[in-house]
Amino acid sequence: MQVTRDFSHYVKDLGAGLKHIDLAVEGVSCAGCMAKIERGLSALPDVTLARVNLTDRRVALEWKQGTLDPAKFIDRLAELGYKAYPFEKASAETTEAEESRFLLRCLGVAAFATMNVMMLSVPVWSGNVSDMLPEQRDFFHWLSAVIALPAVAYAGQPFFRSAWRALKTGNVNMDVPICIGVILALGMSIVETFHHAEHAYFDAAIMLLTFLLVGRYLDQNMRRRTRAVAGNLAALKAETATKFVGPDEISEVPVAAVRAGDLVLLRPGERCAVDGVVIEGRSEIDQSLITGETLYVPAEQGTAVYAGSLNISGTLRVRVSAAAEGTLLAEITRLLDNALQARSRYMRLADRASRLYAPVVHATAALTVLGWVLAGAGWHDAIVTGIAVLIITCPCALGLAIPTVQTVASGAMFKSGVLLNAGDAIERLAEADHVIFDKTGTLTLPELEVVNAADIPADVFALAGQLALSSHHPVAAAVAQAAQARSPLMGATEEPGQGVRAVVDGVEIRLGRPAFCGAEALVAQNGNVDPEASVVAFRRGTETFLFSVRQGLRPDADKIIAGLQRRGIKVEILSGDREAAVAAAAKALGIGEWRAGVTPADKIARIEQLKRSGVKVMMVGDGMNDAPALAAAHVSMSPISAAHLSQATADLVFLGRPLAPVLAAIDYARKALHLMRQNLWLAVGYNVLAVPLAISGVVTPLIAAAAMSGSSILVMLNALRARKVAGEATSWKS
Amino acid sequence: MEVMIILVPLALALGLAGLVGFLWSLKSGQYEDLEGAAWRAIADDDEPVAPVQPEAAPSRP
CATH class of the missing domain: 3.40.1110.10 (Calcium-transporting ATPase, cytoplasmic domain N)
Incomplete structure (x- = not known):
């Protein structure tokens, strides 16, 4: 039988006779590799572009349409000593890259405007104490307005959109007070400039946006990077199937190109990539990734096989069935849907803080206006002071308090082999006090x-x-x-x-x-x-x-379990495997609580039972049978070897053979949550100092600008501490 | 103070040129691979990186 490799699924037609393919490459780590790969591939005739992306570990290739077979690139890279796999960008990754570029563009515009407005503001600030003609001051203010207004209209979009989305659903998030503050500050500044007043706050408004965009961009960039790595790993897992393209001719194709009704060949030692029914052959299959059961199951004509099953002894011909036709899969899908629906809508720390923050700030501003009016000041002065309160409390530090910690912590987790799937996973992970492990593939390799x-x-x-x-x-x-x-x-x-x-x-x-x-x-x-x-x-x-x-x-499983227990976290095993096997593992690891032969529904029931008693459960599992439990738990984690469904459901994914990333992730998350709270208190402390100044009406634009940047820098510096945790820092690479 | 008539537009024009430059660099994908760009700056470029003949392909350890 002739085996051919078919990569046409991954090849994009660029028009004008040019073709494009993206390859994920293993082991590219330095400038030397980059030059070697680019030269080696460019040397192939008809290749017009070979460019390595060192950040994402990928190669983009373009060549003239014709005789060149994409498989040749992979062979060439293998000759150079690199393993490469064709790669298809997930749609989530594309949107995230798009979003990241948009934020950077906003940041560029805001930073440009801030610099120029500041250039105009500094002479005004110093001119107010020395000598500056009122006409000159007005001219500078109008010039600032001309720069700041369009810049805010453009660079403020991420905040305006998010605030609008929240308000439409009747919620308040951090962006609502930001938008109100910025819009009022600009509006008041225009009115004041019109009346030839001494102070305008264009600089404060645009600087606030710049600082906040820095936080947003960092957050986004880290998420994009982890997603790129996760995408590469998915490609390296080489989801291919051997498909019959003729009665006796087979071709290796990506799973995405296999349709229901196709025939695929499953050789001994291969993992099945599709769901289907055996039509010919006799073998044993290992379904541990699906059920957790480590005993082999005999397979013959009529046996259903699922994606993730490992074929052990004989060659099988499988007819691909449409997804979720089998009873087991249908059952898991149903449980998963229920669990995802029931997953309590977790309120993020930032949203909880802003829910408290917005009413307090807005009430303070309103009271300031009233207070000044009652004290005999004119309406104009009272409103100007009230808006100064809004500007100075504008949650610059508050808006940075959480994203900066999250960025630093997820970077540190990334280094210790943990990828974040969900944005709020760090906060939920820090609260976990009961860890449930699956056995097969999670505690074991x-x-x-x-x-x-x-x-x-x-x-x-x-x-x-x-x-x-x-x-x-x-x-x-x-x-x-x-x-x-x-x-x-x-x-x-x-x-x-x-x-x-x-x-x-x-x-x-x-x-x-x-x-x-x-x-x-x-x-x-x-x-x-x-x-x-x-x-x-x-x-x-x-x-x-x-x-x-x-x-x-896993080589360090006993140490990690002991480490968890030392931190006061309860550990439990829930496995679909036989009792004897689970008992042996529990004994070896010193885990007192375990259950064997558990069905997916039982796992959920156990988690619900724990939840009702107020325990925050973390589920660590890899099998398809764990997916519903992963969704039901407060927070969940999967090894990178997990079934697709589980990996997509889990909040975090860990790499490598050791179990150490599980413990490291918890340590980093706890430290991060601690720092997030600390940062929020720093921001509150800043407000406690600044608000009385604003209420008493002595806040000038200079004071507002200094206070705002001072508090932002303080919060950012504090966030950097999330990089290190005390205690065992072990590498996942072994 | 007539000097402002020249200096202020000049300063703004310079700033604007910077912004246009930044947007251009963003659009041409220069922020896609920051790690690689750092190394490319110090890589030798005496050999052609563009298509070369197979036999002339430099092989480096």
């Missing part, structure tokens, strides 16, 4: 490993590893991996469903089922001590050995 490697002589192990290279069976692959075997044995033959054999130096060696190697006696003698392990036997001449292969616990 998704790959298999040999657990009794120490009991086997090194030369036997090495030989078995070499022999194992000739088999596609995942258990054999684990043996080969553990033995670090590189060169396969010549003349090795595989007996499907049994094992592999070869002859070395006149001695026959076999690797496979105990019966295939004549090792039943050894199995009986050892008993099956480890209920979770698969046993594979090896025979050399007359000697027999047993390899015990299983999903091992």
Whole structure:
């Protein structure tokens, strides 16, 4: 059978005979790689553009339409030593990039206007104490107005839109007081300028917007960056399927190009990327990613297979069915919909603060006006003072207090291997006091490993590893991996469903089922001590050995669980796996509370029960059966190896083999929440100092400008502390 | 104070030129890859980066 790779799904037609493809590249880290890749690819004939994006770890390629096959680029990159995968931008990422560019444009306009208005304001401020003709002052004020008004109209859009959206639904968010403050300040300044007054606040209004846009842009940029990395990882997971394009011809195509009714081939050791029904072949499949059950399930004609199942021993032909036709999948989808609906609308800290803040500030301003009028001042002076109160309390520091901490904290989490899916995840994560782990794929590693490697002589192990290279069976692959075997044995033959054999130096060696190697006696003698392990036997001449292969616990799982418990967080296991397997894992990790054989509905029920008793539950899981529970929990996390559905549902995603990111994320989140609160108090403290000045009517534009930038810088500096947490800082890269 | 008639428009024009420059750089995608741009500035550009013949392709470790 001829296998071809078909990347046409990813190729974009640019017109004028040019084609474009984006590739995600693994291992690009420095300027050297960048130059090497760009030169190497540009050297291919007909390539018109090869440009590496070092931030996103991607290559953009353009070439003249014709003979060049995109697969050639991937081969060329492989020659250069880089693994590359075709890549399709998720629509969420495109909108986010668009949004980020818009914010930067707003920031540019606002910063330009601020600089020029300040240039005009400084002479006015100093002129008011020295000598400046009133006509000159008016001229400068009008000039400021001409710059500030269009700039605010353009750069204020993100705030105006968001405030309008909130008001339309009858809510108040932080942007409402910002907009009221800015609009009133500008309006009053125009009226004052018209009346040749001494003070105008164009500078304060535009500076406020500039500072706030800095916070917005930083926040947005960090989210865009994590999304780019998550997008790359999705591409690296290589979601491809082997599709029959003719009766005997197969082609490797991206999953997006597979339609219901297509036939796909599932070879041993491959993970199924689609849902479907087996129409030919006989094998065992590992459905642990779907159900959490680690025992293999036999598959034959008529068996339903789901995306994420791993094919173990035989080759299967699968007819792709439309999504969610199967009972299990339909059930999970239904539970997930319910859980997502029921997910309590969490009120973000910033919104809670502004809900308190807006009425207080607006009431203070109104009282100031009334107070001055009662004290005998004219209406004009009273209103000017009232607006000065609004300007000086305008939540510059308040608007920066939370986004800056969030940006710094998510950057720190990113470094320790945690990606944020949801904007408010940090706040919810900081409140979690009960962590529920799924076992399979979360506490354990998704790959298999040999657990009794120490009991086997090194030369036997090495030989078995070499022999194992000739088999596609995942258990054999684990043996080969553990033995670090590189060169396969010549003349090795595989007996499907049994094992592999070869002859070395006149001695026959076999690797496979105990019966295939004549090792039943050894199995009986050892008993099956480890209920979770698969046993594979090896025979050399007359000697027999047993390899015990299983999903091992994550290397640092026990330390991390202990760390969680030390922080006063309760830990619990809810798994769909068998009781014996779950009990063993719970015992090894020192977890007292565990439940085995739990269905997705049971998981939700348990979370609801905990929620009712006031506990904030964090769910960590990877399987498709965990997805509803991930949605139901207060906050949720998935490893990057998780099923698509779970990863999309989880608030956070962690990378790598160790479990350390879970603990690091909680530490960073707690520190961040602490700093957010601290920043809010700093902003309040600033207001307590500044508001009496404003009420007494002595606030000049100079004081407003100084107070505003001073408090903003203080809050930003405080936010930088979110980068570090005390205690264990472990890397996820191992 | 007649000097203001020249200086003020001049200052504004300079600022505006800066803004136009910034918007142009944004539009031409210069903020898409800040990390890469930092390295490109110090990369050697004595060899052509544009299409070259396969046999002339420089191979560097």
